[in-house]
Amino acid sequence: MSTEKNPTAWVIGFTSLAITAVLAVWVFEWDRGSFLAWKQRAGPLPFFGALAILPALGFPTTPFYLMAGVTFGTGMGLIGSALSLLVNLVLSYWIAQSGLRPLFEKLLARTRYDLPVIKPGQEQMFTLLVKIMPGVPTFAKNYFISLSGIPFPIYFAISFAVSFTYGAAFIVLGDSLYDKDFTQAAWALLALALLGLGFWWFRRRSKRLMQEASKPE
Numbered sequence: 001m002s003t004e005k006n007p008t009a010w011v012i013g014f015t016s017l018a019i020t021a022v023l024a025v026w027v028f029e030w031d032r033g034s035f036l037a038w039k040q041r042a043g044p045l046p047f048f049g050a051l052a053i054l055p056a057l058g059f060p061t062t063p064f065y066l067m068a069g070v071t072f073g074t075g076m077g078l079i080g081s082a083l084s085l086l087v088n089l090v091l092s093y094w095i096a097q098s099g100l101r102p103l104f105e106k107l108l109a110r111t112r113y114d115l116p117v118i119k120p121g122q123e124q125m126f127t128l129l130v131k132i133m134p135g136v137p138t139f140a141k142n143y144f145i146s147l148s149g150i151p152f153p154i155y156f157a158i159s160f161a162v163s164f165t166y167g168a169a170f171i172v173l174g175d176s177l178y179d180k181d182f183t184q185a186a187w188a189l190l191a192l193a194l195l196g197l198g199f200w201w202f203r204r205r206s207k208r209l210m211q212e213a214s215k216p217e
Contacts, residue, residue: 044072048080052087056095058139065167069174077171082164089142089159096146104147115148123154131162132199138163166195 051064064084068077096104108115118126127150130141145155169191176184 044076044080047071048084051081051084053091055088055139056092056142058137061138061163061167062170065170066174069171069176070178074172074175077175078168081167081171085160085163085167089156089163092139092142093146093152093155096143101147104143108144108147113144115144118148118150123150124158126150127154127158128162129203131159132203134199169195 047068051061051068055061055064065077065081068081071077072080105115116126126148127145130145133141142155142159145159169188173185173188173192176182176188
């Protein structure tokens with residue numbers, strides 16, 4: 001069943017990520033001594049530097065956001081992740097517009113996706129719909145938007161807002177689970193569930209409006 005017609009699929013997807021986070025924290029707790037030793041040695045610069053660069057190469061961001069909350073707490077986790085996300089988005093856009101663009105276009109030609117022709121005034125809607133598309137890795141979304149000719153300010157503003165909202169929930173979740181603040185963890189899980197429902201509702205509404213607009217007079 002398509003996730004476009006099934007809000008439960010969106011919630012399940014976000015919840016499964018949250019469960020993964022809970023299990024990861026449980027592992028940390030199980031080997032708490034080793035984790036505490038690692039936490040004392042870990043520095044914010046190499047960690048957030050990796051978060052800025054590795055996702056552009058295809059690494060998933062969710063474990064990074066979770067670890068940011070567990071290791072550095074909510075405050076440092078949010079600040080460091082925001083700066084990392086800023087660098088990552090700039091880097092991804094630059095890579096997509098660099099001499100590697102022909103390679104990306106060849107790779108895209110092997111998929112079921114084509115670069116769209118975006119009409120003036122539709123850049124914001126297109127970017128937002130791609131960013132909240134289910135089942136597609138974040139790095140692929142960033143490259144696809146960049147290759148589609150979206151102006152950098154629109155790409156950056158919408159991508160940052162969507163990605164940081166998602167990341168912030170996992171940062172808070174990681175910090176709250178590590179501190180055993182289950183009330184805060186419940187709020188973080190609720191936020192993830194609401195994000196899933198909100199994204200589903202917006203994509204469904206936008207699709208219906210575009211279909212109505214395309215109908216002949």
